[in-house]
Amino acid sequence: MAVAATEGASEAGHAAAGPSALRLAVVAALVVVGTFFLCVGTIGLLRFPDVYNRMHATSKATTLGAASMFLAGFVRFGPFGAGLTSLVGIVFLFVTAPTGAHLISRAARKLDVGMYGDEE
Numbered sequence: 001m002a003v004a005a006t007e008g009a010s011e012a013g014h015a016a017a018g019p020s021a022l023r024l025a026v027v028a029a030l031v032v033v034g035t036f037f038l039c040v041g042t043i044g045l046l047r048f049p050d051v052y053n054r055m056h057a058t059s060k061a062t063t064l065g066a067a068s069m070f071l072a073g074f075v076r077f078g079p080f081g082a083g084l085t086s087l088v089g090i091v092f093l094f095v096t097a098p099t100g101a102h103l104i105s106r107a108a109r110k111l112d113v114g115m116y117g118d119e120e
Contacts, residue, residue, distance in 0.1 A: 019076065027072045034068030037061045049116035051108045059101035066093055 019027075044057025070093070073086035 023075060027076045030068045030072035030075065034065045034072065037065030037068065039065075041065060051113055052105060052115055055101050055104050055108075059097050063093060063097045 038061070041058045041061030044061060045054050048054045048057055067090050070086040070089045074083045074090075077083035077086070079087075
């Protein structure tokens with residue numbers, strides 16, 4: 001009888017010990033996707049010729065990459081605590097990244113920064 005009670009407690013401990021294999025696979029996939037987009041944004045920043053192309057590459061790719069990372073945090077930690085912080089981070093990212101990109105392009109245009117290939 002004591003052995004059966006110990007086995008039941010052991011199984012319950014394993015279930016509460018950590019996330020399932022599927023959840024960890026989803027987290028790993030989101031981290032890989034996020035890393036890919038962040039690397040693409042970095043390559044775009046280094047390779048593109050002018051401020052407008054660089055801004056476009058970094059704002060779009062970085063938004064997708066960072067949002068994937070935040071989403072991985074949400075999947076891993078759930079809807080409370082760190083998971084809620086991840087959701088707030090996603091909202092903050094989607095509000096600030098386009099605004100920042102718009103202001104950078106507007107400032108560049110007001111300073112008469114030309115596009116690559118424009119000859120005046």
